[in-house]
Amino acid sequence: MIVDTFRHQGMRRRLVDELRKKGINNELVLQAIADVPRHLFMDNAFLEFAYADKAFPIEAGQTISQPYTVAYQSQLLLLEKGMKVLEIGTGSGYQTSVLYKMGAKVYSIERHKVLNNKAVALLQELNYNVKLFYGDGFKGLPSFAPFDRILITCGARIVPPELVKQLAVGGILVLPLGPENEQVMTTVIKKDADSYEMMSFDKFKFVPMLENKAP
Numbered sequence: 001m002i003v004d005t006f007r008h009q010g011m012r013r014r015l016v017d018e019l020r021k022k023g024i025n026n027e028l029v030l031q032a033i034a035d036v037p038r039h040l041f042m043d044n045a046f047l048e049f050a051y052a053d054k055a056f057p058i059e060a061g062q063t064i065s066q067p068y069t070v071a072y073q074s075q076l077l078l079l080e081k082g083m084k085v086l087e088i089g090t091g092s093g094y095q096t097s098v099l100y101k102m103g104a105k106v107y108s109i110e111r112h113k114v115l116n117n118k119a120v121a122l123l124q125e126l127n128y129n130v131k132l133f134y135g136d137g138f139k140g141l142p143s144f145a146p147f148d149r150i151l152i153t154c155g156a157r158i159v160p161p162e163l164v165k166q167l168a169v170g171g172i173l174v175l176p177l178g179p180e181n182e183q184v185m186t187t188v189i190k191k192d193a194d195s196y197e198m199m200s201f202d203k204f205k206f207v208p209m210l211e212n213k214a215p
């Protein structure tokens, strides 16, 4: 059952104010964070922390990203309503929901079946119309390509070549790039069929992206 009280909504407004102070200024992103009931994406034990700007553990040894990180990545996407977006690492489905509320047509892949199942059930209950897949995001979703935007929500050692292929010309890929202990938030802008340009931003720490590990 979905319970979203005035108290929860008030806590989300405070979270939005906090994110503004930390430099997030994209109104589409902030409105989506104000809309999505983050407490429903967390285990009971963490409910009282749902609107703290912190990452928390979810099942399968993974994490729900910190709201600031979700906002930061969403802002770098330069998303416009109606765009087709591929997310790698559905996890709890929270970031997926933020992209949906920003008006994107969202496709998201997760390689842990238990997380995929849970996200499918919750997003259906919330009536969020997104397409969730169980599989290896390192390979992307070739049959649904091209995508206007791609967002990787796990730490990638390299820019996954299949994902660049599946990006539309003029499209943007946002990913935390680097080794396990620390990644640099990076955007890859596809210039034409075989060239792209990269830009580096702040440092973050994500759970690792698994490569070529069949789920």
Ligand code: SAH
Residues within 6 Å of the ligand: 062, 063, 064, 065, 088, 089, 090, 091, 092, 093, 094, 095, 096, 109, 110, 111, 112, 115, 135, 136, 137, 138, 153, 154, 207, 208, 209, 210, 211, 212
């Ligand atoms: N966007 C999520 C963040 C989850 S953490 C949220 O808002 O909750 C990153 C997720 O990436 C984990 O669930 C992990 O299982 C998943 N992941 C790691 N490597 C992957 C891969 N190759 N394909 C798909 N998902 C992957």
